[in-house]
Amino acid sequence: MPVNPPPKTQLDLLVSLESGKVVTQGSISRRLGVSIGMINALLKRAVHKGYVKVTSAPYKRYAYYLTPQGFSEKSRLVAEYLEVSLSFFRQAREEYAELLERAQRSGFRRLVLVGSGELAEIACLAAREAEIEFVAVIDRTTNRERIFGVHVVRDIAELDGVDAVVITDATAPQDAFDRLADLFEEQRILAPDLLRISRAKPQGAKDSGDSDDRRAVEQEAVAP
Numbered sequence: 686m687p688v689n690p691p692p693k694t695q696l697d698l699l700v701s702l703e704s705g706k707v708v709t710q711g712s713i714s715r716r717l718g719v720s721i722g723m724i725n726a727l728l729k730r731a732v733h734k735g736y737v738k739v740t741s742a743p744y745k746r747y748a749y750y751l752t753p754q755g756f757s758e759k760s761r762l763v764a765e766y767l768e769v770s771l772s773f774f775r776q777a778r779e780e781y782a783e784l785l786e787r788a789q790r791s792g793f794r795r796l797v798l799v800g801s802g803e804l805a806e807i808a809c810l811a812a813r814e815a816e817i818e819f820v821a822v823i824d825r826t827t828n829r830e831r832i833f834g835v836h837v838v839r840d841i842a843e844l845d846g847v848d849a850v851v852i853t854d855a856t857a858p859q860d861a862f863d864r865l866a867d868l869f870e871e872q873r874i875l876a877p878d879l880l881r882i883s884r885a886k887p888q889g890a891k892d893s894g895d896s897d898d899r900r901a902v903e904q905e906a907v908a909p
Contacts, residue, residue: 690727692769694719696762698727699736703759705750707742731755773879777804780877781811784851788875789815793848796875797841798822799861800854801832804877808853809833819851820844841868852876859883 697717701708710728714721728749731737736755740748751759781804788796796817798805801824812819821836821844829837838844850869854861858880865874876882 690723692762692765695727696759696766698724698731699751699755699759699762702737702749703751703756705748707746707748709746734758774807776879777807777877778811780879781808781851782815784875784877785811785815785817788849788851789817791849791872793873795820795846795848797844797847797850798835798853799841799850799865800824800852800856800858801827801829801837802853802855804853804855806833808851809835820847823850841865849873849875852880852882855880 694717698713701713701716710721710724714724717724728737728739732739734754735752736758737749738752740750742748785796785808796812796819798808798819798821801822805822809819819835821838822832823839823841824832824837825839827837831837841847841850847869850865850873852858852861852865852875858876859882862874862876862882862884871884
């Protein structure tokens with residue numbers, strides 16, 4: 686099966702090898718957060734394309750280093766990644782600006798961010814341009830007291846009089862929406878289109894036939 690990794694993964698691999706140090710595929714796997722099998726496939730691809738050379742090292746280890754073609758490819762991937770990142774930043778800022786403008790029109794004044802990652806920072810930038818302030822950031826995983834100058838709480842129950850929530854959780858946006866849907870009217874849950882959140886209510890409990898359906902699908906998948 687051909688390997689077509691995302692540009693960011695390819696870039697991370699080349700960056701991890703550019704020093705020419707002796708490394709193991711396991712250490713690269715941990716650094717990049719992908720499986721050893723994927724690292725092995727990526728290395729074979731890089732060697733085949735002439736981006737990487739391999740030399741033997743003691744104790745059945747190997748040193749990987751970039752060729753001139755490898756450094757050129759790294760530069761190309763950096764430019765591509767920056768272009769994609771800037772495009773994403775512009776899209777996110779525009780979508781959050783539109784959400785905040787909608788909030789203003791609806792009379793929402795006390796807004797809360799749900800999620801403290803990069804999207805929260807982008808939303809804060811959009812808020813400054815619109816002269817809007819967020820009451821708090823909800824993040825159950827951090828120990829920080831303030832993020833981007835905004836007070837952090839662990840649970841929305843700690844807040845009173847929240848007019849609307851703005852989803853900035855890029856890790857599990859759908860889960861965040863589903864939790865908030867039990868607490869707020871749909872129009873008070875603001876989320877940019879880029880998060881691809883489904884606002885349809887989840888189906889009810891699965892019936893007893895679901896397991897039979899799954900078995901039938903599995904049998905069909907392996908049928909000759």
